[in-house]
Amino acid sequence: MTTVSRNETLSISEEIDVVMARNKVRLFAKEAGLGLVDETKLITAASELTRNMLLYANGGTISIEHVSVAETAGVRIRFEDCGPGIVDLALAMTDGYSSNNGLGLGLPGARRLVDEFQINTKKGEGTVIVVTKWKR
Amino acid sequence: MSFERIPILTMGEFLLVTIQGEMHDTLATTLQRELTARVATQGARGVLLDISGLSMVDSFMGRMVSTIASITRMMDAETVVVGMQPAVAITLVEMGLTLPGVLTAMNVERGMELLRGRLGFAREDSNDYGESERDAIDF
Amino acid sequence: MSDHSKETKPTGGQSQNGTNEEFYECLLNGLSDLAIYMLSPTGVVQTWSKGAQEIKQYEASEIIGANFSRFYNKYDQERNLPAFELEQAARTGKFEGAGWRVRKDGSQVWVEVVVAPLKSPTGELKGFVKVARDATEKKKTAELLERQQKDLIELSTPVMSLWQGILALPIVGTLDSTRSQIVTERLLHGLTSSGCTVAIIDISGVPTVDTVVAQHLMKTVAAARLMGADCIISGIRPEIAQTMVHLGIDLSNVRTKSSMARALEEAMALVNVRVVPIGPKTAASRGYDR
Numbered sequence: 404m405t406t407v408s409r410n411e412t413l414s415i416s417e418e419i420d421v422v423m424a425r426n427k428v429r430l431f432a433k434e435a436g437l438g439l440v441d442e443t444k445l446i447t448a449a450s451e452l453t454r455n456m457l458l459y460a461n462g463g464t465i466s467i468e469h470v471s472v473a474e475t476a477g478v479r480i481r482f483e484d485c486g487p488g489i490v491d492l493a494l495a496m497t498d499g500y501s502s503n504n505g506l507g508l509g510l511p512g513a514r515r516l517v518d519e520f521q522i523n524t525k526k527g528e529g530t531v532i533v534v535t536k537w538k539r
Numbered sequence: 540m541s542f543e544r545i546p547i548l549t550m551g552e553f554l555l556v557t558i559q560g561e562m563h564d565t566l567a568t569t570l571q572r573e574l575t576a577r578v579a580t581q582g583a584r585g586v587l588l589d590i591s592g593l594s595m596v597d598s599f600m601g602r603m604v605s606t607i608a609s610i611t612r613m614m615d616a617e618t619v620v621v622g623m624q625p626a627v628a629i630t631l632v633e634m635g636l637t638l639p640g641v642l643t644a645m646n647v648e649r650g651m652e653l654l655r656g657r658l659g660f661a662r663e664d665s666n667d668y669g670e671s672e673r674d675a676i677d678f
Numbered sequence: 679m680s681d682h683s684k685e686t687k688p689t690g691g692q693s694q695n696g697t698n699e700e701f702y703e704c705l706l707n708g709l710s711d712l713a714i715y716m717l718s719p720t721g722v723v724q725t726w727s728k729g730a731q732e733i734k735q736y737e738a739s740e741i742i743g744a745n746f747s748r749f750y751n752k753y754d755q756e757r758n759l760p761a762f763e764l765e766q767a768a769r770t771g772k773f774e775g776a777g778w779r780v781r782k783d784g785s786q787v788w789v790e791v792v793v794a795p796l797k798s799p800t801g802e803l804k805g806f807v808k809v810a811r812d813a814t815e816k817k818k819t820a821e822l823l824e825r826q827q828k829d830l831i832e833l834s835t836p837v838m839s840l841w842q843g844i845l846a847l848p849i850v851g852t853l854d855s856t857r858s859q860i861v862t863e864r865l866l867h868g869l870t871s872s873g874c875t876v877a878i879i880d881i882s883g884v885p886t887v888d889t890v891v892a893q894h895l896m897k898t899v900a901a902a903r904l905m906g907a908d909c910i911i912s913g914i915r916p917e918i919a920q921t922m923v924h925l926g927i928d929l930s931n932v933r934t935k936s937s938m939a940r941a942l943e944e945a946m947a948l949v950n951v952r953v954v955p956i957g958p959k960t961a962a963s964r965g966y967d968r
Binding site (some may be wrong): 440 | 598629630633
């Protein structure tokens with residue numbers, strides 16, 4: 404059973420919000436007791452996914468929460484946008500693919516940095532991505 | 540915003556850029572533009588990009604670093620990325636961003652040595668502290 | 679328990695029911711290391727056994743009629759664990775779990791619990807039976823073991839300075855995912871704190887190298903390179919080299935050496951150091967040659 408204790412929601416609409424999101428995630432990671440490497444991985448994943456929201460969906464919302472299962476604590480982040488959705492999800496999750504002139508590491512890269520990664524996307528309606536990082 | 544620019548220092552033939560605190564995308568793009576302009580106007584032979592103050596580097600910043608290295612190399616100046624934190628290095632590798640072709644060094648001194656070596660200055664500049672220390676060991 | 683058999687022996691005059699009750703009561707109170715008690719559908723304690731008293735310290739008169747959630751710590755109460763256990767048991771027919779509970783005097787006890795629903799023949803929920811066992815010792819032993827294992831990993835992965843600017847990291851034992859992460863982190867932090875620019879990772883003490891292990895090693899090398907350090911992997915035994923080639927593991931981008939000595943030679947070259955004999959051969963070295 405997973406329990407949620409504290410959570411916070413941020414709205415993302417401009418570039419500087421990416422910095423704010425990173426700082427908030429850092430705070431939650433520290434509170435959950437994640438090690439420095441795991442903290443850095445989670446912040447980096449959040450940075451990637453937040454920027455994606457700005458680039459492809461003109462922004463959205465992020466909610467960050469503390470979660471725990473039995474004795475293990477973790478941080479869960481939900482990225483929600485009302486953008487065009489991802490047309491070819493399998494392609495977007497492939498290493499090296501980018502529709503915006505990047506290195507194509509956004510989605511697959513972020514997935515490798517977290518312990519759990521769920522994505523739900525609907526063409527024309529938006530995308531919801533939920534990632535979780537557990538304390539080791 | 541109070542941090543619109545990242546200072547670029549001149550050190551002889553090289554340029555030193557120390558990135559600290561929060562990096563955001565516009566800042567990264569500005570740096571890339573200003574740095575390449577400085578390499579051109581000063582005819583710099585190398586660039587030291589000190590990122591020891593960065594606690595995270597995502598794919599956007601990683602890409603910026605790669606781009607700076609490629610552009611300066613075309614202009615005959617090598618770029619050395621200096622002082623990357625262990626957690627940052629582990630994260631970049633996990634993402635698959637290994638920055639192939641980009642020179643790296645543990646600190647600014649090492650980065651200078653590397654650049655000098657590349658330019659063939661290593662032997663000429665023997666009164667440098669780092670070099671003389673080395674000569675003492677290498678009988 | 680000498681009178682146990684006497685009491686349970688069926689006697690002609692008594693009803694079968696009465697005997698059963700006595701039998702169960704005896705059984706419940708005889709099992710003093712198990713807390714066995716009944717709960718109402720909402721979790722109110724209905725019965726109390728001797729074992730329950732032993733483990734939780736409450737007397738039957740103090741606890742019957744109270745909600746069982748008082749055995750839980752504040753954290754578990756806040757996350758609604760008591761209600762979750764009952765809900766799960768009612769829905770699936772059983773709840774099993776383990777956790778820290780609070781005794782009457784406030785001390786902690788680690789219990790393993792089973793909760794089963796009691797249902798009438800028509801399927802109506804009448805309550806629950808809860809069986810809990812004090813497993814504090816077991817838990818403490820497990821924790822100790824875990825801690826020792828962690829210590830062992832730390833101890834079996836020393837980062838040592840071999841020469842000015844050169845670090846060595848001999849790995850002994852199996853490299854799994856968790857340990858690889860620890861090894862990588864220790865090595866990279868070792869590099870930053872010592873200012874060394876070359877690291878030798880010796881894998882002669884690693885029994886097998888499969889694709890996963892090789893991948894971890896390559897990631898470590900890549901991360902060290904990003905920091906500006908060079909890595910040399912040494913101690914690649916013939917059978918390991920063969921396995922790696924068979925598995926199609928490409929280490930061509932990684933400096934590899936068969937022995938630590940060879941690796942050290944290369945490491946010294948990387949930090950611009952050369953070892954030369956100091957003059958004519960000494961008696962000792964001649965002796966060594968023969």
